[in-house]
Amino acid sequence: MVRLVMILLGVDYLRTRWRSLQLIGWVSLVLGVVVFIDALDSALFFPITPFAILLLLEGLATLAVAWTGMGGQRTLRYVKGLAFCVAAALILAGHHHGHFILSMIFGTLFLADGLLQIVSAKVVRYRTWRLAMIGGGVEIALAIFFYQPYPTHYVGTVPYCLGLGLMFGGWNMILLSTRVRRLASNPAVASNDASADAANSAASAVAGGRLSVVEWDGPPAADEDALTVHVWTPVGSSKGEARRQLIVDRYIAAVDRNGVISTGHAALESPEGIYISLYPGVEIDRSPDDFARLLRATRENDVPGVFQPNYPTESKAWCPSTVQVRIRNYDPVRLRRFWDAYRQDTTYNLTHRNCSSTVSRALEAAIEGASARVWGGLGGWRPFLRVITTPELWVAAQLRKRAATMAWTPGLTLDYARALSMLADPRPSGWVKMARLAVRRMVRSRQQWREEERGATASQEAGGGHGAGVVRD
Structure with missing residues (x-):
């Protein structure tokens, strides 16, 4: 945490x-x-x-x-x-x-x-x-x-x-x-060049700035620029019909009728053209006999990896992503800095340096300072209190701990991205939303009453005018 x-x-x-x-x-x-x-x-x-x-x-x-x-x-x-x-x-x-x-x-x-x-x-x-x-x-x-x-x-x-x-x-x-x-900078996104860190931090402050909106009612619209986390779930990406196993096929792997293991996949895409998707250069044999050995995050399990060029190419060669998580409040400068450094090493390890761990690290780099950008205008300790009292922080911390002690998987990355999206793009609190709904209903009711009163008054005036005409005749 x-x-x-x-x-x-x-x-x-x-x-x-x-x-x-x-x-x-x-x-x-x-x-x-x-x-x-x-x-x-x-x-x-x-x-x-x-x-x-x-x-x-x-x-x-x-x-x-x-x-x-x-x-x-x-x-x-x-x-x-x-x-x-x-x-x-x-x-x-x-x-x-x-x-x-x-x-x-x-x-x-x-x-x-x-x-x-x-x-x-x-x-x-x-x-x-x-x-x-x-x-x-x-x-x-x-x-x-x-x-x-x-x-x-x-x-x-x-x-x-x-x-x-x-x-x-x-x-x-x-x-x-x-x-x-x-610390002079955040170790999660810091580079080895102090002058570059300072320059990028300044550029990031200009690019990110203070947001005029402090909360959103829902996820970004389809036509809205946002950082996108693509997740291919183990079940959704399985070649054959998967044998459903509670929790296991959600967070670890799915096994189809032929015994083939599918671990899923994760990728990250930004509107600026950055696409981060690490994949083994040579297909790893994921048969049940060798799978236990491949789980070790040791150097003997390192293999050459490749970064996919873009989402259309990857989805066409394989299949569209199963789930997408989109985030508005991110820093493209910090994401670019992370990507320029990270892609220099193409090593792939099934549990230590895989597609999911790569996406999770890139996501953390992209949202650094997100809460300060949203709530920084509140001043004092209010941004800190808003962060530590948000339930999604505890959920994200537990997911991160579990992934650090086991391995990042597409299922964990999906839940982690969803929790971080609630922190980066905070939603209104339940009480605020209920108050807004109550006010809207009161306004609608008041407008409806006024319209009914106007209708009743118009009817009375019309009826009165007709009666006066009859008397004159």
């Missing part, structure tokens, strides 16, 4: 506030430790009932406005609202059963994530796979802590989670402040 915040707000915005960020981080970290320690005995000072009521109100409020979202945003709001309501209900239910169920849920989530991280790190063997295995071990230890009843017999489940959340959030804030203090 630290890297995503740096990308979305830009280093310049955060560097001027590094001291405040560090102070907030330390306060959150200390407060989290205090809350966690307080929960280790049965005498809880944490106001758990008011917290549950606030959680329930937030869940109900989210569900009330969830229908105003679009696509994945609507689904995310429903999931968030239901999760908050269920958690609040279990807390308010109290006694042993509510706390026990809640503790089992949290323990299972930590256990599943830890096991997945360890297994994927062991299989893929990327550069920092040992650190990832240690992190997975910590998650499993937390799962065991939640599963066993000692020391509070599950009564301290909520304060435990809140304390852990405050500690991890504070630690991330400290890391963020430390990094932006020392």
Whole structure:
């Protein structure tokens, strides 16, 4: 999440506030430790009932406005609202059963994530796979802590989670402040030439500027210039009829009736003529026997790659992309700088440097500073608060973490692009949209009443005039 915040707000915005960020981080970290320690005995000072009521109100409020979202945003709001309501209900239910169920849920989530991280790190063997295995071990230890009843017999489940959340959030804030203090530019998009970085940053500021629009009601129109992420899903690009496998054929690969594996594909296209689509120069044998070996992100699996010239050529040679994600608020200068440097190396690796990882990195380069361009005019801390309170930031951070510990796949890139599109091109909040709809309905109703009154008045005048004529006759 630290890297995503740096990308979305830009280093310049955060560097001027590094001291405040560090102070907030330390306060959150200390407060989290205090809350966690307080929960280790049965005498809880944490106001758990008011917290549950606030959680329930937030869940109900989210569900009330969830229908105003679009696509994945609507689904995310429903999931968030239901999760908050269920958690609040279990807390308010109290006694042993509510706390026990809640503790089992949290323990299972930590256990599943830890096991997945360890297994994927062991299989893929990327550069920092040992650190990832240690992190997975910590998650499993937390799962065991939640599963066993000692020391509070599950009564301290909520304060435990809140304390852990405050500690991890504070630690991330400290890391963020430390990094932006020392950086002259964003490492996600920086080149090796400092003078070129400065020149490109200045040109980028002129090209991007401050946007006059701070939110959009929906995705870009078909005739509107926008950055496009093309995704060929494993099922959609399979040569034969795919055997449906839940989650696997969405995020990893699809297998057709003949046993042929399809992993899908991803590409990025900009209105300025940039097309980024990395493909192996020689078709990789993806039979089930060799597939496990190819998953390792090691140098022996590097093969020469080629960049496709443009979307019409690629789609004609293969098939049209299954899904497209379009983003208005991007920086063409930073995208061009990334592309000029990245295309010098054509190496392809199925898990370490593939089409999806290439598109994801290019997308991050293109949207650097997007939130600052949208909300920079608000001033102060409001841009930072808008970013960290957007649910899609958490979703994007989790997707990025999963891809970093496993591998970027077209399915992960698709969800990542959708989440980033909500951050780069923010949609109106549910309450704002509901207020707008209410105002529009009030205006329409008022206009309708006026028209009805005018019609009634006209009818009365017409009837009165006819009666007067009859009397005169």
